[in-house]
Amino acid sequence: MIEISLYTLLIIYGLGVGIFIVFAIFNLYHLFAYGFLSFSSFFVTFLFLAITILLLFITYTYGQLIDWSATLVI
């Protein structure tokens, strides 16, 4: 029997968020390095960052309601 804490899922989630941030930086770098700055590029960047922050905030808020100390028994 193996007991895995739910905190493990949080670590995997953190890795996923890390990969997301890396690719987001790559994409934004390309936009600023090669794009002609305009209202549309600024607006889409703003929208992307705003929704990202909103998603992470919602995840944090509702994630607090979960009992992460529980264990998964395999």
Added chain:
Amino acid sequence: MYIEKHIPNREKDEKLVLFLRRHWIILIIKWLVIIVIAFVPLALYLFLSYFEPEVLDNNIYYAFLFLLSSLYYLFTLLFFLNAFIDYYLDVWIVTDHRIINIEQRGLFNREIAEHTLERIQDVTAIQKGFWQTLFSYGDVHVQTAGEIQRFIFRQVNDPFNVVRIINEEIKKFQKNEEHELMEKIRPQNSME
């Protein structure tokens, strides 16, 4: 003009004639597909709520699905941004000296090709299908005498007008070249 300053390898008296991107409807269609895909976790949640509520009552399954949904939405958002960048960074520039083809093929893969107007042999507009006719967009094929023999302006707005403008610029360019040649020959003739 802001864009003129950013033309690659811009010559001193080079003027911008056309600055083209894909038609906006192409980006909107991609975004709509991504928005539909974003509803998948919501649909799964409603399905489980009605048909398998015990799954959501289980703390472990709920935590797993919750974090998976969060990651799913983050990466959907990333695809949303990527679709915009793919649209925004593909540009076709026509100046009074040359045409420039700038294409971003995914991350870290960018191609810039240019040809002077004198090397253009043929320009063709193609508008195929219901949606292209309805929204008036299509491809412009530019045949050149060079290593890259064909430029394709993909899904640009009003392709027939683009062809007309390019042909006009070619004629102007050729007239200028003839004029300069005549100016060079004339002093030699007057001396004789």
